[in-house]
Amino acid sequence: MAHPLSNIIRTERLPHEFCPGCAIGQIYHYAAKAVEELNLDLNKVVFLSGIGCNARGVGYVRFDSATTLHGRTLPFATGIKLANPSLTVIVVTGDGDGAGIGGNHLIHAARRNLDITVVLYNNGVYASTGGQMAPTTQYGVYTSTTPYGNLEQPFDLCELMATAGAVYVARWTTAHVRPAIDSIKKGIQKSGFAFIEIMGQCPTYFGRYILKTTDPVKCINWFRENSIRKEMANKMSMEELAGKIIIGEFVDKERPELTERYKELHEKLRKTTYP
């Protein structure tokens, strides 16, 4: 039987190499589903990733694609999109890759408002290297590099992206499949920098060490039980929100997009005559 997404998945490379119950398959499914439902020209879609568990996923999708350098995915995306604005550029990154080593690139890509869509899979740890603390790891949590509990505070990546200038910002979890796919679709359709954070289960590290379970269903249920819609969260106190994941759409606005501005500049200069 042919794989239902064989035009989108490099089925010849299956089976994949992810741990049992890993969220990455789901995240790539959401992104691929968004592309399929939007009826995009599949020859004009580019998928990019960096390094880390998430980065392995990009080798399984049948698009022009690349596993780039750790944290540097957005500069690569910037070069590609500026060089050929007709391409739809989708970046799938992780929390360590996108917000740790690549944090500065993430901020500047949002500031420039280049028309790309970033899907950031947040599993709360550096998983491919063995479950170390990430910039998204909750305060007090035990990981292999926080044996006395995490002394630091985590990033709120959606707040960061909203401040940096992204035109579309949303957060969901792997317990919120349809909203996640719809947000990625919306992000792709938006002219400008779109950021969709998806909290996903890592049964091997986050599950085993933090939730004390390697059962992916229990992990996903933990996300479901600890998620609160933005509209509800607005009515709650800081104490009530401690340890909760606020989900929903945080930004949906318009700002001048970079390749459009460049197009206008090129047109203006083409009309300029030199003495």
Place this chain on the structure above:
Amino acid sequence: MEKGMSSGMHFMLGNHTCVEGAIAAGCRFFAGYPITPASEIAERMARRMPETDGIFIQMEDEIASICAVTGASWAGLKAMTATSGPGFSLMQEGIGFAVATETPCVIINVQRIGPSTGSIFGQQGDVMQARWGTHGNCHEIIALAPSSVQEMFDLTIDAFNLSEKYRVPVILLAEASVGHLRESLIIPEPEQIKIVNRKKPSVPPEKFVLWEAEENDSPPMVAFGDGYRVYYTAHLHTEKGYPVLSLPKYPLAEKVLKRLSSKIKLNINKITKFETRYLDDAKIIVVSYGSSARAALRAVFEARKAGIKAGYLRLITVWPFHDQKIKELCASANTIIVAEVNNGQIVHEIQRSIDDREKVVPLLKLADTHTPGEILTKIEEAT
């Protein structure tokens, strides 16, 4: 509109002629980050790229710059960046990635003294870094050393041509003393400028094998959006481009990996260029490159006038290093003076190439450039 500059004589800054050489070569994408003594390249690119329908973008750092350049190259544009020592150090990660993914691109390094911040005056200190800066040891690189404003133009074109042909990052090892020099530039007629463009595949997507090529060649390259749906990774990969992550599977990647050096080594005669004077009967040969070659040439002229059998050998191509050719060219010499502005880099390569390493005498200076007098004194000492 003015796409290229007019042919004929101009009086220009080295860093500016480098930009015009890039445009003549077909460069339509520049990403960079300001740094002295290379900033004039970014400044002129900021004006000239949009004029030529190209893209200029100032990135958040040098790492981002080289990565954006690589991305633009994948999307089909000829692309370059420019920097100096501290930025060149940051770029090593991206240069290694471009080597691994066989991405054509050009990096201009207007070298300055180090270590670290050092200062902003010139040095030839990054010759070894250009060759060995990236980690791992499976690759060759191409690096050229301009010694004049004219060569900042000519060798930038060569850099693009070599990078397109061999699908490798090409580094222009300029120096503050050449980048900041103003002198005459002759721009040839457009039809006299040889341009090389990357090969495109002649087979349809279903028959295209991403990394299939002879050991002395690089494979054809598609652009993102061409419909071939290619996957790039710097993980060791098979000819199909799939990552090889375990040691038992390593043999599947070896052919592609070995080609990263063989495609350069097997073409070393075509790639390397030298400038020579009076080598046939020379007993004392001055080997140099970049800015110091200007002083070396003058010193050799003066020595010849004084009846000394001096010769001049300039490396235009620094990497790959052509041991065999150097050995042949220096065959007649009893003494080989290597003049370079660093603590000794190419001198070791020359010693390695010559049978009797005792013949090789370093003439090292740590900053700026040599004077003809300094080199002439060394020649006289050797007579």
